[in-house]
Each structure stands twice: as C-alpha cells, then as structure tokens.
Amino acid sequence: MRNGVSQNLINDLAGQSMKDSIIVHGGGPSVTDLCIRLGIEPKFIHSPQGIRSRYTDLETMEVYIMAMRGKVNSSIVLSLQKAGINAVGMSGIDGQMIIAERKKRLITINGNGRRMYVDGGYTGKITRVDPEIMNSILSIGKTPVIAPIAISQDFEALNVDADRAASAIAGTVKAERLILLTDVDGVLINGELVESFNIEEAKIVMKDVGNGMDKKIMGAIESMETGTREVIIANGNAKYPISRALNSNRRTVIRK
Numbered sequence: 001m002r003n004g005v006s007q008n009l010i011n012d013l014a015g016q017s018m019k020d021s022i023i024v025h026g027g028g029p030s031v032t033d034l035c036i037r038l039g040i041e042p043k044f045i046h047s048p049q050g051i052r053s054r055y056t057d058l059e060t061m062e063v064y065i066m067a068m069r070g071k072v073n074s075s076i077v078l079s080l081q082k083a084g085i086n087a088v089g090m091s092g093i094d095g096q097m098i099i100a101e102r103k104k105r106l107i108t109i110n111g112n113g114r115r116m117y118v119d120g121g122y123t124g125k126i127t128r129v130d131p132e133i134m135n136s137i138l139s140i141g142k143t144p145v146i147a148p149i150a151i152s153q154d155f156e157a158l159n160v161d162a163d164r165a166a167s168a169i170a171g172t173v174k175a176e177r178l179i180l181l182t183d184v185d186g187v188l189i190n191g192e193l194v195e196s197f198n199i200e201e202a203k204i205v206m207k208d209v210g211n212g213m214d215k216k217i218m219g220a221i222e223s224m225e226t227g228t229r230e231v232i233i234a235n236g237n238a239k240y241p242i243s244r245a246l247n248s249n250r251r252t253v254i255r256k
Contacts, residue, residue: 019141106119193252
C-alpha cells in the first residue's frame with residue numbers, strides 16, 4: 001500500500017478473507033506534508049538511475065516516525081477496524097521485527113548532472129526480518145499493519161522502502177502471494193502491460209521500466225528467491241484493487 005489507504009481498498013479488503021494476511025503501507029506524501037507544516041524543508045535526492053528518493057537526516061527521521069507510525073498507521077488501523085477487520089498497528093521497530101543496516105553513503109546526481117556522494121543519513125538496507133510478533137498476532141486471528149520503519153543494530157530508527165519491506169516480510173514468512181499496489185495496472189513496457197513473466201525475465205525487464213517500478217520488481221525477485229510463491233503488481237486506484245489483482249488480467253504476475 002502506498003500513501004495511507006483509500007475507502008475503495010478498505011471496502012475491498014473487508015470483502016476478502018484476511019486470515020493470515022499482513023499489510024505493509026507507505027505514506028511518503030504524509031511525511032512531506034508534515035515536514036512542511038513543521039517548517040522543515042523536505043529533502044530529495046536523485047540516483048544515477050533517475051530514481052527520486054527522500055533524504056532522511058535526523059530531523060526528517062523524527063518527522064518520518066511521527067507521520068508513518070502515528071498518523072498513517074493509526075488511520076489505516078482505525079479504517080480497517082471500522083470495516084470489521086481487527087487490525088493491529090506496529091512498525092518494524094516493535095520487537096526488532098525489521099533489522100536494517102544504516103547506509104554509510106548514497107550516490108546522487110547534483111544540479112550539474114555530476115555524481116556525488118552524500119552521507120547515508122537515516123536510510124536503511126533491510127538485512128533480516130523476525131516474524132515472531134507477526135506470527136503471534138496472526139495466530140489469534142488479527143491482522144498486522146506494519147509501517148516501514150526499521151531498527152539498526154545500534155538501536156536507531158531507519159527509513160526503509162515500503163515495497164522492499166513488504167517483499168522482505170513476504171519472503172521471510174514464505175507467503176503464498178505478495179500483492180504490490182501502485183498507480184498503474186502493472187509493469188508497462190513501451191506503454192503495453194506485461195501480464196506475466198518469470199524471475200529470469202523479470203531481471204531483464206527491470207532495466208526497461210520507469211522510476212519506482214524497478215524497485216518493485218527488484219523486491220519481487222528478492223521475495224521469491226527467499227520463499228514467496230508469486231508476486232502480483234497491480235493498480236491500487238482501481239475500484240476493487242485486491243479483487244482486480246486476484247481475478248483479472250489487468251495486472252502483472254511474477255512467478256518462479
């Protein structure tokens with residue numbers, strides 16, 4: 001899930017069997033909005049591949065926690081509970097569920113088009129997921145809702161990508177299926193939807209997709225290599241996004 005949750009998605013989830021389901025959400029626009037309201041300038045960097053990502057210094061990390069774990073996570077949990085889904089909100093910090101290594105430096109492209117290195121700030125690369133708390137919550141019939149905040153070995157909170165967090169969690173718990181929602185119908189090559197491919201094809205396709213989608217495909221590959229059976233990339237803005245992802249051809253399925 002991306003920024004927060006739409007009522008269409010909540011309604012669709014309410015009609016699904018949520019047994020043994022885990023929800024991982026994003027919320028970048030909420031972080032940006034809170035930064036602006038607090039008088040903190042949002043910072044972004046561009047990778048050599050053209051991917052735009054948030055630069056998370058200490059001040060921004062504090063806002064990130066407030067927005068993700070506070071506003072976005074709580075709003076999703078309340079909406080799910082109202083729809084009859086007994087959700088439990090948490091982040092990767094809780095129970096040291098998502099362990100990440102703090103990135104020492106990042107490569108970015110400056111205004112002159114030159115590569116430069118900047119301090120990694122509080123951005124993390126996920127190294128391990130501990131499923132114990134998630135499994136405990138699932139065992140009593142409740143649905144975990146997880147904000148993408150990791151904890152480092154030095155007990156620092158780190159910003160991690162929501163899709164990569166979902167992929168790491170799915171692989172760890174050997175999920176039958178991982179659904180990654182985005183704002184298009186799936187993987188598009190030259191404007192055409194690719195309905196399915198395998199892992200080896202995905203590694204090739206990843207070079208030909210737009211910003212953001214390559215991260216989803218990379219996460220999908222990693223997730224399947226560690227235990228997930230299949231990954232679906234689908235449009236989260238559809239009227240019935242989960243039903244559409246599961247039952248229509250307007251999606252991209254990656255299988256082993």
